[in-house]
Amino acid sequence: MATAKQTNKTDAASTAASTRGEAAQAILDRKGDVRRAAVQTRQELRPAARSNKSREICNRLIEELRSSGIKGKNGQPPTLAVYAALRYEVDLDRFIRGAYAYGYRIVFPCMIPNAASGAMCMRSVSCNNYLGGNVPFIVDPRKPWGPAVTEEHQTLTSTRAGATRRFIPSRVKGSVPPKDDTRFPVVPPSEIDFAIVPAVAFDAQGNRLGYGRGTYDRYLPQLREDCQVLGVAFAEQEVEQVPRDEHDCSIARFITA
Template identity: 85%
Template structure:
């Protein structure tokens, strides 16, 4: 079978002018929207088997990167890796995550912050047992906020993976989560994170990245240490000629693809 061809979607970077900043900004947003729709459609056209194979190849590359790196933890902690729970059609990191747990790394996942600016997130530590149990609320549905201010109604509506050992039990006091569950998934400050695996909707050869439009990673990445390692992951079909960029958009030094 011939290898899949990369989808090249042309796009241009629009710079703001002093005379029409509103129009210039809207032009960038429009271009981003066009690229986002085209690449999401191309990604969805991948057959499930192809996505699975490509995800496995990407995970193997990430494991090799980890072995070759000189990442060391801080303050006596094992190295801390920030990963993500894949949404449908995204690169699935499960193989890499399991391997990282086996090597003894501390793994943290993005968790959307309730009652904060749209797209604001923190990173919470998840043990191997809790990850394998399949009942971590912000892994079950990464799009929903979770934390001390999340309401009981919101938690009750959170779905659970098939085969999970138990359903996540919400607090009986509305406006809070069970203290033991908040403690079980402690927030890890950005200063303690040594490597971040960053998902993308689209990317280009210069490392420019396009997400879903909330600016979640663009706001979070500047909080990391300067020596924190960043690796983007995406399918080869998600590469474009040039990602339209704003000044606040953060480039990723390296993308791992398949």
């Protein structure tokens, strides 16, 4: 039979757990409110304004890259992690093309199939493949891709008009031709020298808010301590304060326009 002391301890632990749960839910709710407001603000920017701001951000990023002094490791050129912009995000195309011209190795986020929600890796993409416009995880960054992706899934993956589907696997479900996996090799976080990270919202303290899947919050701690990380966003996405949990990663500098 439980003693009164044991019962009190159990009740106290239950109350503490309930309080923590309520606090966590309150943070989630506040994040949702900030996220919706920031997304709406971003979407209200005129297309011409987004284009001009993206160009200005890209120009500043190129200057940051040139003055960074980063050097590659083990005979490799410096490795630069970028992202494929979704609609309304800062478009890095001008910066990416410039980085290819300077000889950098460019890696893009790729969502991992059959893994925890929001799990991603970085895959290297050559300049020719990037310009070809048919890299699956650039065409649709939200869709998982990799050796475990089924034919059915890739049939459902959207592609823009005119894009070829050379990345469709063989007729054996669950397979991806080895040539495609080696065409876009996974690059470990330890090899990344410079990383550009998107945001839905950010504040002056460097707190960042994404889409709520925790993708970058899980990935960024895997980078080397000397990896240079920059956030990018439109100036209109800055908020007074981003609600944050203990596991949320902050970014020291944001490049905005």
